[in-house]
Every structure is written in structure tokens, then in C-alpha cells.
Amino acid sequence: MIYNFIPDKVSRKPIYIQLYEYIRDEIEGQNIKNGDKLPSIRETSSSLKLSKTTVENSYFQLLTEGYLESIPKKGYYATDLKDYFPRKADQKEIPLLDSTHLQSYEEINYVNDNVHAGSMDFKIWKKLYNNILFYSVDEVYSSGSHQGEYKLRYEVSRFVNSTRGAHTHPDQIVVGAGIQYLIGILAGVLKHSVSTAAIEYPGYEKAKYIFDDYGFKTIDIPVSDNGINILALEKSNADIVYVSPSHQYPTGSLMPIQKRLQLLSWAENRKGYILEDDYDSLIRFESRPVPCLQGLDKNDRVIYLGSFSKILTPALRISYMILPLRLMEDYIKISKKYTQSSSKLEQLTLAQFIGEGHIDKHLRKIKRIYSKKRDLLKNYLESMWGDDIELISADSGLHTVISLRSNCDAQEIVDFFKSKGLHISVIKKHEQHFEISLSYSGIPFDALI
Amino acid sequence: MIYNFIPDKVSRKPIYIQLYEYIRDEIEGQNIKNGDKLPSIRETSSSLKLSKTTVENSYFQLLTEGYLESIPKKGYYATDLKDYFPRKADQKEIPLLDSTHLQSYEEINYVNDNVHAGSMDFKIWKKLYNNILFYSVDEVYSSGSHQGEYKLRYEVSRFVNSTRGAHTHPDQIVVGAGIQYLIGILAGVLKHSVSTAAIEYPGYEKAKYIFDDYGFKTIDIPVSDNGINILALEKSNADIVYVSPSHQYPTGSLMPIQKRLQLLSWAENRKGYILEDDYDSLIRFESRPVPCLQGLDKNDRVIYLGSFSKILTPALRISYMILPLRLMEDYIKISKKYTQSSSKLEQLTLAQFIGEGHIDKHLRKIKRIYSKKRDLLKNYLESMWGDDIELISADSGLHTVISLRSNCDAQEIVDFFKSKGLHISVIKKHEQHFEISLSYSGIPFDALI
Numbered sequence: 095m096i097y098n099f100i101p102d103k104v105s106r107k108p109i110y111i112q113l114y115e116y117i118r119d120e121i122e123g124q125n126i127k128n129g130d131k132l133p134s135i136r137e138t139s140s141s142l143k144l145s146k147t148t149v150e151n152s153y154f155q156l157l158t159e160g161y162l163e164s165i166p167k168k169g170y171y172a173t174d175l176k177d178y179f180p181r182k183a184d185q186k187e188i189p190l191l192d193s194t195h196l197q198s199y200e201e202i203n204y205v206n207d208n209v210h211a212g213s214m215d216f217k218i219w220k221k222l223y224n225n226i227l228f229y230s231v232d233e234v235y236s237s238g239s240h241q242g243e244y245k246l247r248y249e250v251s252r253f254v255n256s257t258r259g260a261h262t263h264p265d266q267i268v269v270g271a272g273i274q275y276l277i278g279i280l281a282g283v284l285k286h287s288v289s290t291a292a293i294e295y296p297g298y299e300k301a302k303y304i305f306d307d308y309g310f311k312t313i314d315i316p317v318s319d320n321g322i323n324i325l326a327l328e329k330s331n332a333d334i335v336y337v338s339p340s341h342q343y344p345t346g347s348l349m350p351i352q353k354r355l356q357l358l359s360w361a362e363n364r365k366g367y368i369l370e371d372d373y374d375s376l377i378r379f380e381s382r383p384v385p386c387l388q389g390l391d392k393n394d395r396v397i398y399l400g401s402f403s404k405i406l407t408p409a410l411r412i413s414y415m416i417l418p419l420r421l422m423e424d425y426i427k428i429s430k431k432y433t434q435s436s437s438k439l440e441q442l443t444l445a446q447f448i449g450e451g452h453i454d455k456h457l458r459k460i461k462r463i464y465s466k467k468r469d470l471l472k473n474y475l476e477s478m479w480g481d482d483i484e485l486i487s488a489d490s491g492l493h494t495v496i497s498l499r500s501n502c503d504a505q506e507i508v509d510f511f512k513s514k515g516l517h518i519s520v521i522k523k524h525e526q527h528f529e530i531s532l533s534y535s536g537i538p539f540d541a542l543i
Numbered sequence: 544m545i546y547n548f549i550p551d552k553v554s555r556k557p558i559y560i561q562l563y564e565y566i567r568d569e570i571e572g573q574n575i576k577n578g579d580k581l582p583s584i585r586e587t588s589s590s591l592k593l594s595k596t597t598v599e600n601s602y603f604q605l606l607t608e609g610y611l612e613s614i615p616k617k618g619y620y621a622t623d624l625k626d627y628f629p630r631k632a633d634q635k636e637i638p639l640l641d642s643t644h645l646q647s648y649e650e651i652n653y654v655n656d657n658v659h660a661g662s663m664d665f666k667i668w669k670k671l672y673n674n675i676l677f678y679s680v681d682e683v684y685s686s687g688s689h690q691g692e693y694k695l696r697y698e699v700s701r702f703v704n705s706t707r708g709a710h711t712h713p714d715q716i717v718v719g720a721g722i723q724y725l726i727g728i729l730a731g732v733l734k735h736s737v738s739t740a741a742i743e744y745p746g747y748e749k750a751k752y753i754f755d756d757y758g759f760k761t762i763d764i765p766v767s768d769n770g771i772n773i774l775a776l777e778k779s780n781a782d783i784v785y786v787s788p789s790h791q792y793p794t795g796s797l798m799p800i801q802k803r804l805q806l807l808s809w810a811e812n813r814k815g816y817i818l819e820d821d822y823d824s825l826i827r828f829e830s831r832p833v834p835c836l837q838g839l840d841k842n843d844r845v846i847y848l849g850s851f852s853k854i855l856t857p858a859l860r861i862s863y864m865i866l867p868l869r870l871m872e873d874y875i876k877i878s879k880k881y882t883q884s885s886s887k888l889e890q891l892t893l894a895q896f897i898g899e900g901h902i903d904k905h906l907r908k909i910k911r912i913y914s915k916k917r918d919l920l921k922n923y924l925e926s927m928w929g930d931d932i933e934l935i936s937a938d939s940g941l942h943t944v945i946s947l948r949s950n951c952d953a954q955e956i957v958d959f960f961k962s963k964g965l966h967i968s969v970i971k972k973h974e975q976h977f978e979i980s981l982s983y984s985g986i987p988f989d990a991l992i
Contacts (some may be wrong), residue, residue, distance in 0.1 A: 112833065138601035159833050160799025208685040216676040216683075223672065227665040236657040236985065237857040269862065271720045271884035278727065282756060303880045307731060309758045327963055350609025355624055382560065384608050408686040409887035411720065431752045437886045438858035452957075536685065 096120070096133060109144060111150035117152065121172050128174035132162065165423065192494050204517030208536025209407050209492075209521055222265040222446045227440055238438035240412065240429045242269020246441045250414050250447040254400060257376055257457075258447050259385030262398075262416045271411035271435035273371065273399050274304050278433060280369070280397060280415065281308035283424045284334065286369070292332035294322050296521060298343050298371065299453050317342055321349030324356050334367040334397075335360075338376030344531035346486065349534050354378040360376040367418070368396045374404040376457060378443050379465045379489040394418040404445065404492055404535070405457065412436050412444055413494035414515070464492060464535060471534050479507065492535035500526045514541075545569070545582060558593060558663060559600035566601065570610050570621050570714055577623035581611065590765035594784065639740040646862055649843040653926070653966030657985025658856050658941075659912050664905065671895045675888055687887035689878045691863065692786050695890045698897040699863050701851060706906075708834030711847075711865045717874070720860035721883035722848050723753050728881060729818070729864065730757035732873045738815070741781035743771050747792055747820065750785045768793055770798030770867065773805050775913025779968045782815040783846075789833050793942035793980035795935065803836055823853040825906060828914045829940040843867040851893065853984070861885050861893055885983065912940060913984060919991035920983050928956065934976060941984035949975045963990075 099116045101109045121128040132138070135153060139146045155172060156162040162170045227234060241247070247264035254260040272275040281304060289307040295314035305312050313330045316323045322337055338348035339355065349357070361368050370387045378384070388398040398416040415434075417425055449455055472485050475496065482502035486495050498504050510516045511532065519531040548565045550558045565696035569575040581587070584602060588595045602619060605611040611619045616632050656893055676683060690696070694715035703709040705986040719725040730753060754761050762779045765772045771786055786806065788798035798806070810817050817834045827833070837847040847865040862885075866874055921934050922946065931951035947953050960967045960981065968980040 114831075154829070155831055158797070158799055160803075175801065175804055205685075211684045212682055213684070220676055220753065221671050227669055231660055234858050235662070236654075237661045237852075238860075246595055271724075272882045272884075274882055275720075275724065275884055278756075285756075300880065300882065307734075308756060348607070352609055352622055352624065354609075380603070382563075382604055398620050403686075407684050409683050411687075411884055411886050433721045433723055433749065434862055435884050437720075437860050437889055440886055440889070462958050494754075 095125070096138060099142060101142075101144070110148045110155075113144070113148065113152040114155045117156055117251065118161055121175060123127065125176075126172045127299065128172060130172045132170040132172065134169055139453075140464070157411075181505055182499065184367050195272075204515065204533075205538075206516045206533045206536045207408075209331075210460065210467070210535060211538065213456075213460050213463060214407060218452050219443060220448065223443045226442045226538075230285070230442060233442065234439060235437075237440065238434035240434055240437070242267065242434065243434065243438060243441045243445060245449075246412075247414075247444040248376065249445045249521065250400070252451065253448050254386075254398075256382065258372065258400075259389035260416065261389055261396060266417050266419065268417060268429075269434070269436050269441060270413055271374070271437075272403075273401055273413050274300055275435050276399060276413055276455065277301055277369070277416040278308065279303040279425075279428075280417075281305065281310065281429050282431070283417070283421055284367070285309075287424075288333040290330070290332045290334075291369075292327055292335040292343065294337055296519070297336070297342055299534045301312050301369075305336075317347065319343055319345070320345050320349050321353050322357070322469065324353065324360060327357075327360060332366065333364065334369055336369045336371065338371040338373065338386075340385055341491040343373075343493065344495070345521060345529070346491070346531065348384060348490070350375075354390060358387065358391055358393065358395070361391075364392045366395070367390075367403075368511075369399065370396055371399045373399070374491040374493075376405060377461060377464055377492060379461065379468065383490075388416055394420050405453075406444075410440055410444070412441060433459065467534055467537065467539065467542065468494065470539065471532075471537070474542045477509075477519070487527075493531055493533040496530045496532060498528045498530065500535070504528045545575070546588060548591060550591075550593070559597045559604075562591075562593070562597065562601040564603055565606045567608075567610055570605075570624060571976075573624075573865045575620060575621045579621045580617075581619040581621065581835045590771070597640065619761040619775040621725070653956075653964065653982075653985075654987075655982045655985045656857075657910065658988065659855065659916070659984060662905075662909050662944065663854045663856060664901065667901050668892065668896065671886065671899075672892045674895075675891045676897060679891060682891065683888060685887075686892065687885070691716065691883065691885065692887060694894040694898075695861075695950035699849070702833075702846075702897050702902065703865070704838075707821065707832065707849075709836035709847060710838055710867065711868060713873065715868065715876075717864045717866060718883070718885055718890060719862055719864070720886075721852075722822070722850055722862050723749055725848060725862055725864040726750055726818075727757065728758050728874075728877075730754065730759065731877050732866070732870055734758075735952060736873075737780070737782040739783075740818075741776055741779050741784040743786055743791065744784070745793055745968070747787065749803065750818075750820065766794050767794065768794070768796050770796050770802050771806070773802065773809060776806075776809060779917055782813065783818055783900065784809075784815070785818045785820065786836075787820040788836055789821055789866075792822075792942065793944070794970055794978070795940070795942065795980065797833060797939070803839060807840055807842065807844070811842075813843045814923055815844070818848065819845055820848045823850070823940040824848050824852060826910060826913055826941060828910065828917065829927050832939075843869050844883075846870070854902075854909070859889055859893070861890060915985065916927070916983055916991065918945065920981075920989065925990045927959075932956065935978075942980055942982040943983060944970070946972075947977045947979065947980045951957045953977045 096117060098112055101112055104492040135149045139149045142265045153162060157164055157416060160173060163173055164170055244264060246269060247267040250267055251262045251264045256260060268276060268279060290313060292313045292315045294317045302312050313332055314331060315326045321342060323341060327335055339354060357368060368387060372386050375383050386397040386398060398450060400412040402410060475483055482499050484497045486497050498507060508520060521529040523529055523533060545566060548562055550561055560989045583594060586600045601609060606613055608623060613619055653940045661819055692711060695718060696716040699716055700711045700713045715765060717725060717728060728885060739760040739762060741762045741764045742751045743766045751761050764775045764779060764782055772790060776784055786801060806817060817836060820833050824832050835847060837845040844867060846867060850862040853861060924932055930946050935946050947956060957969060970978040970980060971980055
């Protein structure tokens with residue numbers, strides 16, 4: 095009973111909590127049973143030699159949580175819990191961590207998917223972030239805009255219009271923590287008008303997952319050296335097609351202008367949409383970046399996806415989507431349903447980082463770094479395998495495609511990359527003809543010399 | 544033709560880009576037609592008095608994008624685009640921004656949903672964030688863990704076990720940018736085993752939206768003064784129920800222990816799940832926080848949702864979900880499908896903020912602030928309406944529920960709050976009995992004096 099309680103006076107836990115826990119456990123263990131009357135606060139206080147306040151606090155907590163009931167002028171009674179708490183002896187204990195549930199789980203981080211360590215000017219970033227914390231008091235204690243901070247949308251629209259040839263206004267931009275999150279918003283916008291999504295194959299599977307999750311039918315459309323197969327797309331009955339025309343992942347192909355225009359025609363004839371993922375197209379070494387489909391489109395049928403993960407760092411989670419004007423009304427209807435997913439503090443920092451021109455300097459710097467890295471990689475691979483391999487699509491982006499000549503031992507080359515802990519995608523072209531897609535942005539210079 | 548090109552020498556745009564754009568526009572406008580042969584690089588260079596390199600760069604870009612074809616030993620030819628570019632005169636121009644698509648859109652930010660301005664110790668936060676930038680080089684240039692940074696999951700598990708009576712291991716925790724994102728992950732885990740989700744009504748609609756989006760059937764279950772109606776839940780055939788037992792939004796009710804146990808029994812009998820949203824339960828003023836369902840559960844059937852939006856600031860986007868062990872295997876299967884949505888830089892900062900004990904100090908501080916604010920609010924409302932209103936559920940959380948006596952003019956009171964720009968939810972109890980749910984965390988002290 096309650097009088098067996100012995101306070102632990104050396105514990106840092108207050109006595110009233112100890113008493114509350116003691117009585118709670120007695121009720122759960124049915125040592126104090128349904129309807130049992132507890133001694134009054136005064137009695138308990140004097141028996142246990144505790145202050146009245148201590149006992150009051152314990153009882154108050156038990157009342158708050160419903161372990162006790164107070165009946166006016168009668169006293170405190172234990173409530174009936176016996177159906178829910180089996181006696182200790184009957185309890186099946188669940189171990190805190192049953193390792194069978196976890197044993198197959200290991201997170202593999204491939205260093206080559208990173209961006210180049212040391213490429214960011216964090217002195218500038220730090221200064222801008224700190225300024226937000228201390229000089230934007232109204233903004234740092236409130237929720238972010240559903241659509242993304244206006245300051246960032248303004249800077250992104252200027253940036254994407256000038257660097258990618260897009261035509262966009264800040265009001266068409268939606269900011270979110272990653273391309274997948276934004277495709278989820280888009281799925282909400284389109285769900286009453288679109289039922290089938292076509293996706294490049296091989297391609298970025300994470301885009302497909304989201305359409306699957308939202309109940310769209312998804313269809314794989316093969317990709318060849320110059321991008322998606324338009325005939326297969328036309329036959330597919332899809333209403334939206336996901337493409338990465340400026341640097342297809344993983345094949346590295348660049349969609350030429352004829353195919354871009356065919357694709358835009360398809361969208362207009364079909365009254366459908368093109369979802370253009372432009373994730374790393376700013377990084378081209380020899381030619382200028384190829385203007386995006388969104389800028390070529392005259393019919394308001396392209397949805398554009400951009401990200402700062404490859405340009406700055408994937409540790410930041412800031413991506414954006416440009417919606418066609420014709421979808422804005424439907425977006426506005428649902429926009430309030432979703433909270434913003436991207437840190438407002440980092441959104442405001444990025445807005446300043448772009449607005450003050452630091453991003454232009456940064457882009458020039460990383461182009462130099464990745465151009466150098468690509469050259470080193472090329473020399474390195476040639477010194478290893480000479481004529482057995484050929485680097486193709488090495489002019490752009492942060493991954494390169496290596497074609498294996500049919501007479502070489504493909505498995506040996508594949509095993510080599512895996513043994514180095516480098517993530518590769520193997521693309522089968524025809525019987526006995528393989529290509530390997532290798533990201534190199536995160537490989538340190540040292541490893542290539 | 545091409546010789547009409549006049550370089551703009553004062554423009555900051557390089558001449559080769561000007562020439563590239565000029566030829567591109569000529570091809571798009573069909574002034575240079577399909578199959579037209581272009582002058583050689585040498586001819587163009589000498590006619591236009593431009594360097595050979597300039598012309599080469601322009602042609603190279605046009606080749607890259609597919610506007611030109613190069614036929615060996617013959618020269619450069621314009622490709623066929625006439626089906627795609629109607630002549631300028633035929634084009635229907637889309638205005639850059641057609642305001643009819645946007646006119647109904649205005650983002651309303653209610654100041655009272657904020658957290659208290661000035662409550663964060665940003666000097667500490669800044670120091671920790673800056674340390675991450677400069678001393679965690681390997682981490683800041685790579686993608687975050689799909690599940691969330693281990694350092695943060697470790698600190699969160701200690702924090703939630705000690706402050707909320709949870710029983711969790713870091714491996715059961717999933718970090719994401721907001722409760723909605725995490726419910727999306729959960730929907731992916733459950734989609735093959737669960738089809739119907741029950742949601743408290745009135746309740747947090749944003750939880751319901753996600754289940755809707757993922758194709759679950761959703762059912763509203765009424766909430767009374769002591770939480771969700773268990774009978775209605777039993778009749779619903781739902782397999783999962785979303786509840787906020789420690790401080791229901793918007794009614795402010797606290798679920799007593801009997802009902803908590805009934806709910807746990809329901810889950811065990813049904814072989815279903817309870818989704819416990821514990822968003823602001825750390826902030827109680829008089830009693831201690833009520834332990835969470837996750838800690839009471841002996842049957843591994845509670846999924847717990849926690850967030851730092853109300854405790855720290857909603858400008859940060861860091862929330863977490865605790866999965867039951869029985870769901871870990873299914874989670875692991877899908878975890879790689881989704882990129883992490885929460886900034887890795889801020890995740891690592893938060894891990895330090897908790898690990899070094901700053902959060903405990905912060906919690907003590909905000910409890911003092913919000914307790915004071917609640918008292919001021921109470922006095923303020925009483926001075927305005929005296930006996931016409933009664934504050935209920937004012938012991939916890941960051942919103943309070945105001946009961947309006949049946950003889951008072953409800954509309955006048957509702958209008959008053961709206962005129963102050965304060966967001967309220969009106970809850971109809973019975974005919975002529977209304978309650979108002981009012982968030983007060985963001986109302987400045989000045990406004991209450």
C-alpha cells in the first residue's frame with residue numbers, strides 16, 4: 095500500500111514525482127485496486143513525513159492523468175484499469191531493441207555522390223545565416239510561406255531566367271525540401287486531370303516512386319543516345335512525362351533541339367505536361383548550358399524542377415518547381431494543405447547568397463574544379479584500361495558515362511569501381527555492350543593521381 | 544541571312560553568345576530554313592570581322608543543341624524545325640504573368656501561431672551551426688542519412704525518453720521536415736497492410752490530407768472533453784487512428800488514463816496502430832507533462848510524432864517519428880526510396896543543442912514566458928468580457944480554449960479576435976454553446992497589457 099513508499103533522497107528526481115510514480119505503478123499493478131480509497135492528503139503527509147505540498151502535487155498529477163478520481167467530500171479513489179494492465183507476471187515484455195528487425199539495415203554513403211569537399215565559401219554563408227538570426231526577428235519565429243519565402247522566389251526567378259533561359263515570375267515558383275517533395279505537391283495539383291505518368295527508363299527512380307505513391311499509373315519510356323523515345327511516348331497514353339533533357343541520368347544524353355521541339359509538340363497536342371528535371375545542367379565545361387525546355391515552351395505546358403543540391407551541397411535541402419500559369423489556380427487551391435518543408439532560415443540565407451552575386455562566383459569556381467576533376471578521371475581511367483574504355487558525355491554535369499569496348503572484361507571494370515566504394519550504374523546497350531555511369535563530383539583529387 | 548548580324552559591343556553578353564542567339568532565332572523564325580547551308584567558319588569570321596574562335600564557339604553551341612548539323616567535308620546545315628516554330632506572326636503570346644491566375648491568392652500569416660519572438664538563444668545556435676560548417680567537412684558536402692543523422696536520432700531518443708516517458712532507441716527514429724512528410728513515409732510503410740485511417744474531428748486537418756493523398760480511406764471520429772470517442776472508433780473499421788492525446792488540437796482536451804488504456808486495447812485487439820501526435824505536450828504549467836502513449840504501450844502498436852516547431856521555432860523544419868519495432872522491417876525496405884528532407888546542417892546543430900543541455904534551459908525559459916502570457920491573456924479577456932467567457936484547458940500547450948456562456952454575443956467575440964488579426968477556431972459544442980480555440984504563443988506581451 096501507499097505507506098510502503100520510501101523516498102529516495104539522493105535522487106535528483108523530486109519526491110513528489112517519486113510518490114506519483116509509486117502510486118501510479120501500484121494502480122497499474124493492481125496493488126491498489128479499482129475503487130480503493132486512498133488516504134487523504136493530510137494522512138499521507140503525516141504517515142510518510144512528507145510536506146502537504148509534496149503529496150498534493152503527486153495527487154494532482156494522478157488526477158490530471160486520470161489514475162485517481164476525486165469525489166467531493168469523500169476523497170480520492172483509484173480508477174478501474176484492470177482490463178488494461180495485466181499483472182506484471184502475465185506481461186509479455188517487448189525487448190527494447192529486437193535486432194532481427196534491424197540487422198539487414200546499413201546505410202551506404204557513396205563518396206562519389208557528394209559535391210567537392212571545400213567548394214563552398216562558408217565564411218559568406220555563415221555571415222548571411224547569422225545576419226538572418228539576429229536581424230530578421232519577425233521572420234525567424236514564424237512559419238515559412240507555404241510556397242517558399244518571396245525573397246528566395248524572387249532571386250531564384252532572376253537566377254533561372256538568366257542562367258537557364260527560363261521565363262518565370264516569382265509567383266510561379268514553389269520551394270520545397272527536395273525534388274520528391276515537390277513532385278508530391280504537383281501530384282496533388284494534377285490528380286483530377288492526369289492519371290498516367292511516363293518516366294524515362296533508365297532514369298531517376300525516385301521521381302517514379304512519388305507518382306506511384308500518389309496512385310498514378312506509371313510507364314517506363316526507353317531513353318536512347320538523344321533522349322526519350324517520342325514514338326513510345328505517343329503510344330503510351332501518358333498525360334505527363336518526366337525527362338531530364340539537359341543531362342539525362344544515368345545515360346548522360348543531351349536531348350537535341352529537334353527532339354525538344356517534338357516533345358513540346360507532343361505536350362501541346364496531348365494537352366499534357368512535361369516535367370523537366372534540370373538538376374545539374376548548369377555545369378557544362380565546353381559549350382554553354384543548353385537552355386531549358388521551360389524557356390522554349392510557348393504553350394505553358396512545362397513544369398520545371400531545379401535544385402541547389404548539386405550546385406551548393408546536398409546537406410542543404412532547397413529545391414524549387416516552376417509551375418505553368420495554367421496550373422496556378424489549382425495550385426493555389428491546395429497550397430495551404432501542406433506546410434513548407436524547407437528551413438526558412440536557410441531559404442533566407444540562400445536568397446541573400448544569390449542576390450549578392452556569391453552564387454555566380456561559386457559557379458565559376460566549381461566549373462573549374464569539376465573540369466579539372468573530369469580531366470584527371472579521364473587520364474586515370476585511360477592509364478588503367480587504355481583503349482578498352484571510352485568516356486562519353488563528359489562535357490557536362492557531375493557524372494560521366496564510360497563505354498566499355500566489347501572485347502574487354504566488363505565485370506573486372508565494374509568490380510574495380512565497387513572495390514573503391516564508388517557508386518556506379520551499369521547500362522546495358524545491346525548484347526555484350528555495356529556502359530557505366532559514374533558520378534565523380536565527390537571523388538577527391540588525391541584519389542585520381 | 545547571317546551577314547546581317549551586328550554585334551552589340553557595349554553589351555556584357557559575349558559576342559559569341561550574341562551570334563549564337565542571332566543564328567538560333569533566324570533558324571527558329573525560318574529565315575534560315577531546313578537544309579540551308581551556313582557559310583563556313585572562316586567565311587563568317589571574315590565577313591563579320593569576328594575572330595575565328597568567336598564564330599567557332601557560336602557554331603559549337605548550335606551543334607550541341609541540335610540547331611545545326613555538321614556534314615563532314617561539306618559544312619554546316621540548319622536542321623528542320625518548321626513544324627515546331629510557327630512564324631512569329633502566328634504565335635499566340637502568353638503574357639509573362641496573367642494575373643487572373645493569381646488574383647485570389649494571398650498568404651495570411653497569423654501572428655498568434657508564431658512562437659514567442661526573442662525566445663531562442665541564437666548566440667548558442669549560431670555558434671553550433673558555425674562549428675558544423677567549419678569542423679564537419681565530411682558531413683557538410685554529402686547527402687544526409689535517409690533516416691536522419693544518427694547524432695540527432697541519438698539525442699532525440701534520450702530527450703523523448705526522459706521528458707515524455709517514451710521507450711525508444713535511435714534506430715526507431717525517422718527524422719523529416721515536418722509531420723506531414725513523416726506521415727507520408729508512414730503511409731508508404733503501411734500501404735499494404737492498412738486501408739482505413741481514423742482521424743480526430745475536429746482535429747489537425749493536415750494529417751488527414753496526407754492519408755487522403757496516399758489513397759487511404761479516412762474517417763472522422765468525434766472528440767469530446769476527454770478525447771476521441773472510442774465506441775465510434777471501434778465501429779469505424781479503421782486500422783490506424785490519429786490522436787493528439789496530451790493536448791488535443793483544437794479542443795484542448797487531455798485524454799485521461801482510462802481512455803489511453805482503452806485506446807491501447809483497441810489497437811492490440813484490432814492489430815492496428817495509434818498515431819500519436821505529441822506536438823506541444825512538453826509545455827504544461829501546473830502539472831508535469833503527461834507521459835505519452837508510446838511509453839505506456841506494451842504491445843508495440845504506437846507510432847509517435849514529435850516536432851521542434853513549437854518548442855524552438857517553426858522556421859526550422861525538423862520533426863521526428865518513432866516507429867514500433869514491428870514496422871522497422873517494412874520501413875527499411877522503403878527507406879532508400881526517399882531522400883531526407885530536413886537540412887543536415889540544422890540537424891547536426893540541433894543534435895548539439897540537445898546534447899549540450901541548451902534545450903533544457905530553453906524549455907524552462909519558454910515555460911516561464913508562456914505561463915506569464917497565459918495569465919496576461921486570462922486577465923485581458925476577463926477585463927473585456929468578465930463572466931461571459933471562461934478559459935478552459937489553460938494548463939498546457941500554446942493554445943487555450945475559451946468557452947462562451949450561452950447568453951453572450953458569440954459573434955461579437957469572434958469578430959473581436961478576427962479584427963485583431965488573430966487566428967481562431969470556433970468549435971460548436973451544442974446548439975448555442977460555442978468554444979473558441981486561440982493560439983497565444985506568438986501574441987506579444989504588449990498586446991495583452
